[in-house]
Amino acid sequence: MSHHHSIRNLLNIKDKNITFDENFCAEELIKGVQSKVFYGQLTYQPKACYACGHVFDDQIIKHGFKTSLIKMPSISGFHTYLKLRKQRYFCKHCHSTFTLKTSVVAKNCCISNNTKVSIALNAKDKISEKDIAMKHNVSHATVSRVIDSFYSYYQPNVHYLPKHLCFDEFKSVKSAAGAMSFIFCDSETGEIVDIVEDRRLHVLKEYFLRYSKKARDAVKTIVIDMYSPYISLIQEVFPKAEIVLDKFHILQLFSRALNKTRINVMNRDKKNYNKIN
Numbered sequence: 702m703s704h705h706h707s708i709r710n711l712l713n714i715k716d717k718n719i720t721f722d723e724n725f726c727a728e729e730l731i732k733g734v735q736s737k738v739f740y741g742q743l744t745y746q747p748k749a750c751y752a753c754g755h756v757f758d759d760q761i762i763k764h765g766f767k768t769s770l771i772k773m774p775s776i777s778g779f780h781t782y783l784k785l786r787k788q789r790y791f792c793k794h795c796h797s798t799f800t801l802k803t804s805v806v807a808k809n810c811c812i813s814n815n816t817k818v819s820i821a822l823n824a825k826d827k828i829s830e831k832d833i834a835m836k837h838n839v840s841h842a843t844v845s846r847v848i849d850s851f852y853s854y855y856q857p858n859v860h861y862l863p864k865h866l867c868f869d870e871f872k873s874v875k876s877a878a879g880a881m882s883f884i885f886c887d888s889e890t891g892e893i894v895d896i897v898e899d900r901r902l903h904v905l906k907e908y909f910l911r912y913s914k915k916a917r918d919a920v921k922t923i924v925i926d927m928y929s930p931y932i933s934l935i936q937e938v939f940p941k942a943e944i945v946l947d948k949f950h951i952l953q954l955f956s957r958a959l960n961k962t963r964i965n966v967m968n969r970d971k972k973n974y975n976k977i978n
């Protein structure tokens with residue numbers, strides 16, 4: 702396995718056109734902070750001129766490099782950057798120059814897509830934007846922008862819902878019209894399906910009716926807490942789903958945990974297996 706491949710793996714870079722120098726990493730002072738900097742190069746033959754679209758030929762020639770300092774997700778607690786030399790080309794057909802593109806980072810941006818994804822994922826945790834900004838070594842404004850870009854066009858798949866759902870609510874932003882927001886997840890995997898800013902029933906009803914009937918009918922159980930106002934909503938929107946009160950959900954988790962422990966103990970002591978069983 703080449704060292705290029707290993708470093709791409711370490712940095713979670715999919716673009717195989719990026720290769721690394723022999724001394725691929727060093728510590729550098731960046732904006733006054735000791736940081737890990739990786740040195741790479743992006744080069745490949747483009748299919749056509751980015752400016753005029755002329756198919757690549759000998760009139761499109763290499764024209765030096767443009768170096769970008771790209772912010773990567775932290776490694777070992779260090780701020781991490783990729784200093785990437787991107788190949789430039791000059792097109793004799795249209796007399797313009799262009800710089801090669803890579804999936805690592807958007808055009809004219811110095812924050813890697815991986816960092817943006819990491820910020821967006823963090824936004825789903827109960828953590829403030831200010832803390833996310835600190836953690837990723839970016840400005841608060843960047844965090845807001847990234848979150849907006851990820852979630853404004855986030856459209857859940859209205860033709861699919863997990864079989865087992867869990868409804869919950871949480872206090873979100875001050876501007877949320879209903880003061881509390883609604884969140885629902887796959888109760889088996891714990892993965893968040895979506896968040897609805899306003900948890901009032903008429904809003905939720907409208908929201909869930911956007912899902913196809915087939916998707917809603919496929920939902921088998923919905924976990925809610927004991928004093929939930931969601932019962933009428935579920936009966937109306939998820940006629941085939943069984944309502945599971947959280948009390949039982951807790952018991953279920955409890956019994957699963959007990960079972961797990963019991964199996965662990967049994968496995969440790971195979972001789973007395975039958976006695977514990």
Ligand SMILES: [Zn+2]
Pocket residue numbers: 750751752753754755792793794795796797
């Ligand atoms: Zn051109």
